[in-house]
Amino acid sequence: MYRRAVASSPEALEQRIDELRAAIRHAATAGDRARARELRAQLRAAESDWDSAVAALERQSAGAAAQQVSAAPAGGPLLPVREQVHQALTLVGVAAAPRLIVAVHDAFFSGPLIAARLTSLRRDEERSFRSAPYARAYYLTAALTADLLAPARGLLAVSTWPLERRVIGPLSPRVDYLTAAIAVASSVRRLPVTSADADRLLWRFAVNIPGAQPGGRRADPETVARAACAELDVHAAQDQAHRQAAAARARAQLDDAGQLFGSRLQAAGGAMSASS
Amino acid sequence: MSHTEARLDQMRGAVPPRPHNARTIAALTSNPGCVRRAILDAAGVDKPKLAAAAGFPAPFGQSRFAITRGNAFEAQVKANGCAELLRLLREQLGLPVPEVSYDDLEEVAASRSLQLRHSRTRQLLTRAAGSGTDAGTLFDHPLLALEVGGRLAYLEPDLIAFRLRGQFHVVEIKSFAAIDGQADSGKVAAAAIQSAVYVLALRQLLADVGGAGLVADEVFLICPENFSNQPMAARLDVRKELTVLRRQLSRLDFIAELVEAFPPGISFDLEADDAGVPRRPAAELADALAMLPARYMPECLASCEVCRFCRNEAQATTAALGRTVREDLGGVEYVDTALGLASGDLEPDLDTEDAAAILQTAARMRAESLGAAG
Numbered sequence: 001m002y003r004r005a006v007a008s009s010p011e012a013l014e015q016r017i018d019e020l021r022a023a024i025r026h027a028a029t030a031g032d033r034a035r036a037r038e039l040r041a042q043l044r045a046a047e048s049d050w051d052s053a054v055a056a057l058e059r060q061s062a063g064a065a066a067q068q069v070s071a072a073p074a075g076g077p078l079l080p081v082r083e084q085v086h087q088a089l090t091l092v093g094v095a096a097a098p099r100l101i102v103a104v105h106d107a108f109f110s111g112p113l114i115a116a117r118l119t120s121l122r123r124d125e126e127r128s129f130r131s132a133p134y135a136r137a138y139y140l141t142a143a144l145t146a147d148l149l150a151p152a153r154g155l156l157a158v159s160t161w162p163l164e165r166r167v168i169g170p171l172s173p174r175v176d177y178l179t180a181a182i183a184v185a186s187s188v189r190r191l192p193v194t195s196a197d198a199d200r201l202l203w204r205f206a207v208n209i210p211g212a213q214p215g216g217r218r219a220d221p222e223t224v225a226r227a228a229c230a231e232l233d234v235h236a237a238q239d240q241a242h243r244q245a246a247a248a249r250a251r252a253q254l255d256d257a258g259q260l261f262g263s264r265l266q267a268a269g270g271a272m273s274a275s276s
Numbered sequence: 277m278s279h280t281e282a283r284l285d286q287m288r289g290a291v292p293p294r295p296h297n298a299r300t301i302a303a304l305t306s307n308p309g310c311v312r313r314a315i316l317d318a319a320g321v322d323k324p325k326l327a328a329a330a331g332f333p334a335p336f337g338q339s340r341f342a343i344t345r346g347n348a349f350e351a352q353v354k355a356n357g358c359a360e361l362l363r364l365l366r367e368q369l370g371l372p373v374p375e376v377s378y379d380d381l382e383e384v385a386a387s388r389s390l391q392l393r394h395s396r397t398r399q400l401l402t403r404a405a406g407s408g409t410d411a412g413t414l415f416d417h418p419l420l421a422l423e424v425g426g427r428l429a430y431l432e433p434d435l436i437a438f439r440l441r442g443q444f445h446v447v448e449i450k451s452f453a454a455i456d457g458q459a460d461s462g463k464v465a466a467a468a469i470q471s472a473v474y475v476l477a478l479r480q481l482l483a484d485v486g487g488a489g490l491v492a493d494e495v496f497l498i499c500p501e502n503f504s505n506q507p508m509a510a511r512l513d514v515r516k517e518l519t520v521l522r523r524q525l526s527r528l529d530f531i532a533e534l535v536e537a538f539p540p541g542i543s544f545d546l547e548a549d550d551a552g553v554p555r556r557p558a559a560e561l562a563d564a565l566a567m568l569p570a571r572y573m574p575e576c577l578a579s580c581e582v583c584r585f586c587r588n589e590a591q592a593t594t595a596a597l598g599r600t601v602r603e604d605l606g607g608v609e610y611v612d613t614a615l616g617l618a619s620g621d622l623e624p625d626l627d628t629e630d631a632a633a634i635l636q637t638a639a640r641m642r643a644e645s646l647g648a649a650g
Binding site for chain 1: 292294322340351355356357358359360362363366373374376377378379380382383384385386387412548552
């Protein structure tokens with residue numbers, strides 16, 4: 001990519017930044033480190049140009065603007081992301097992926113929860129735990145895969161839960177989904193006013209659980225909960241067995257950090273050595 | 277390393293070969309007669325880069341938006357232990373309720389190493405093929421492998437291979453919509469061939485445990501229904517695609533013969549200087565490309581990144597007008613020749629008599645209809 005003359009407007013710079021990011025991604029997936037490095041330098045230059053351009057705009061409009069837009073929403077102080085996630089996870093009571101966490105939060109709690117903020121959460125929590133173990137009341141942890149006791153891709157859990165709830169066997173994704181459905185249904189029932197987000201969330205559960213399909217426009221919490229329980233009966237016993245066995249192994253083989261954040265692969269061999 | 281592999285490596289230059297994937301393997305079946313493509317693909321040359329360096333950049337590449345949309349749809353279908361997919365399989369294919377087991381093969385203990393994932397895939401799938409009930413239902417992003425032209429290609433079913441009534445079915449999730457049950461036939465055909473590649477790879481993987489017969493000829497295509505984001509499932513029978521594929525793959529062994537036909541100095545090395553510009557001038561790369569005979573047809577524009585180079589080369593030839601024209605006018609290579617034969621200015625020889633007859637008839641019909649109109 002040749003270097004263009006410096007574009008003055010933020011829009012043009014934003015477009016260039018997007019293009020550079022895509023090109024870096026391509027170079028990175030193709031293993032072309034040199035090119036990726038060089039593109040990254042260009043990206044940094046473009047980003048700093050953008051910063052200057054936007055700062056210039058701000059200076060221009062500073063005189064004209066009367067009020068400043070407050071950063072916090074009108075509803076009150078913004079909770080830290082980890083608190084918001086903790087709220088949502090506590091509601092569903094099972095390990096969940098960012099998508100579900102955000103949907104649950106939007107349905108039942110106030111304040112925006114931006115999905116992008118969750119991507120580095122697990123890593124940040126692990127770092128925080130390792131630097132000062134148990135300093136905080138709870139940590140947001142990984143869920144562990146039952147077979148290799150490794151962090152399950154894309155899932156968050158809470159450290160205060162028993163280990164059995166934080167391991168994932170082959171049947172656990174479905175079991176947890178049904179459990180979450182029951183939790184969401186009972187939360188919808190308890191809402192003082194109907195909420196469109198909550199109804200939509202319940203609907204999406206209802207559609208995917210046999211016997212819970214909504215007849216009318218709204219999903220009925222009772223029906224959903226009953227249907228979810230019915231299917232849960234089919235899988236629960238076997239799932240529990242997997243989880244208990246996995247939890248026992250985790251207690252025996254992993255240290256505290258490992259039991260919370262999982263064990264990454266070491267060199268080939270049988271028993272996992274403690275943590276990463 | 278065999279002599280052929282050494283030659284191919286030298287042709288490509290000092291970079292790792294571009295890996296094959298199901299799309300490129302499937303593309304091999306669409307133009308088997310093109311030596312240029314056969315050699316460039318076998319050598320693993322970076323075709324988009326080569327085309328751009330030779331002065332004819334590729335007109336396509338998936339748009340970022342299409343990729344994002346595709347990923348988003350796939351994520352939605354697979355979310356929460358594949359809740360939406362399970363619904364489809366239960367409703368449309370009678371998957372029994374107890375079958376919900378989910379195995380994630382995208383990572384192994386947080387590692388994405390291909391070898392690790394492949395051996396774990398192998399382990400889980402052969403165990404599933406062998407055992408009875410506790411065998412697993414959904415396998416997310418399994419990593420299969422197929423030997424293509426002497427090189428091992430890792431293939432990642434865009435999707436999940438799962439087990440229904442003792443059979444493994446490949447599942448492909450695509451984001452093109454099916455409106456009233458009908459989707460773009462070209463895209464469906466492409467999905468069918470890609471799926472056939474996965475079926476073949478899966479059969480090979482299970483062959484060691486005698487499980488090749490457990491892989492069904494039927495694949496499931498999941499795509500958005502009508503104008504919504506709701507997924508629907510369709511069954512695709514890929515037996516025909518499998519036959520074509522097997523035949524094409526067996527012919528790839530002749531790469532060795534093809535390679536021998538070219539001088540040892542031929543090279544597509546795209547080594548770049550510090551600014552990222554390939555050292556070799558465009559004209560040199562174009563000459564090297566021109567040494568490999570091609571078989572251009574308009575379909576190339578949709579599937580091969582050097583298509584514009586070949587189209588430029590094929591200008592004024594009848595081949596550029598498409599397969600049917602090429603076949604009807606066998607023996608007549610240039611458009612000028614065809615026009616000459618049509619008007620009677622050129623005398624046909626033995627080879628071109630049939631073509632000349634067709635052309636003259638067509639010219640007469642055209643003159644009549646234009647004369648009638650005027």
